[in-house]
Amino acid sequence: MLLSKLPPGMRYYLGAEARLRRFVEDTAMSVFEGWSYEEVLTPSVDYYALFEQGMGVSEAQSSFRFTDTDGSMLSLRPDVTSSVARVAATLLADSSRPLRLCYASPVFRQQQQSHAEWRRENTQLGGELIGTGGSAADLEVLLLATEILQRIGLTGSFCITINDVGILNGLLSELDLDKLARESIRRLIDTRDSTELDKFLQQLSISPAIKQSLSTITQLTGKREVLDKAKTIISNSDALVAVNKLAELWSAIESLGLEEAFEVDLADVSSLDYYTGLSFKIFVRGVGYRVGRGGRYDGLTANFGTAEPAIGFVLSLDSLVEVLGRNSSANGKNGHEVQSLVTSELAATFKEALQRRSNNEKIRIESTS
């Protein structure tokens, strides 16, 4: 075994990159603070069962697992949300609602190498708003994400795509499909594979109207016109409720003058069962993969006792640092001037050092030898 080798998906952060990382993290946390979010730190190791409940089996399976002394399965945390949902339903069960919680924590997932998501350690900057539903909560979280991206210098370089899983779930609820078929349809819509979707729908005995709605959804990406179009092709009432909620959100986004940074994408459905309403993804110019995602998961806290509305999002600190590091020329030294102290007489040198430090000066001890 070569000791110089790093495991795949792991890396160092040194010098300017480490400073940039600190800047992005501090900026994000100060924005959370500004919106009254309290920081929470969750355990790095937890029961695998927690994540299976919290993320769903297929996502949880990407975690690094090992066994506890009593044989129960443990996991390096693959997400933070599961643990936050549990603490909200247990320790914070009697705290007044809504809860506003945030974190900056590394998560660990086994990723296949040579894919765009290659990192196996990834620090999530995340926020959760628990105990309140409705458009105000949805918009708050979207604007929070927007402010973080703006404050770290990405104004004009990012796009947040919004969707509501209620639309596809509404349409699918009219069909008597097994889990496998639902998942196939979801995947084909999510990858805009209209050719295979049409072939797949052809084998099912479903009404031409629903067939039409499903295959049109793969095309519905854009601004307000997408929602207008959706209203004309959808007849299912649950789906229409979801479309109207998105339209209300879009109107607010427009009145705030933010429509350039947002996009409606009704085909973006990465899971049918995790999110229960608004879902969104965050893209930044220069990164081929989403740098963040979020949405409403009103069913999540029910796993731990009480069901309550909740919405949250995460940004990948590592992806943000990657793109900012590539873009910025401000990768130089950090601001403060350094005072060099030469160690001639030990006590005298360090007496001066302590005095300068008490004035918050930056010092560097130079050895004479």
Place this chain on the structure above:
Amino acid sequence: MITIAIAKGRMQDDALALLAEAGVRLSAEALASRKLALEDDSGLYRFIFVKPADVPVYVEHGIADCGVVGRDVLLESEADVLLPLDLRIARCRLVVAAIDPEVITRSFGMLRVATKYARLAGAHFGARGIPVEIISLSGSVELAPALGLADVIVDLVETGRTLQENGLQVVEVITESTGRLVVNRASFQLKAEEISRLTGALERVLQGVTTK
């Protein structure tokens, strides 16, 4: 500018012809050169020519915004990319072939499968509960059964001639494959206008073809 990754080989000429019809043209001089990255006449598009299996890699990472590659390659790669258009070029089938088709039903032990499509082959036999040993090869897969390396092969078939000449018969068709336009997820949003201009132009060409 939009970067398009083209799978070299089988699909390349058809892909370039289709793109030219859609108004995205490479000059004759550019095509004659041996450069692997070229710009089109308008300067709006850059082409890169890579091995088929590398197209999904370039597109998923966003180094290329779009790509043209076979569905077989995409299924094998499991790359997370969008597939908005079937270009209906380079049509072929992914098949199981053997010298003696009954070898599959006869073998209750271990079926040896030679293939370039290790994942797809594994999934195909796995779904049927047939235990297999996958032997990953990178070419001339048709040789394997005759030489005794494998019982069956999983490979791409266009006309079936190579199979015939190596004494192989198609046992079953796993799936059909055609050339697809693939798009990076981030580019699809961040370069929405440019991408939809390209897909729109291609779609018009494809509709013209089918109404003929």
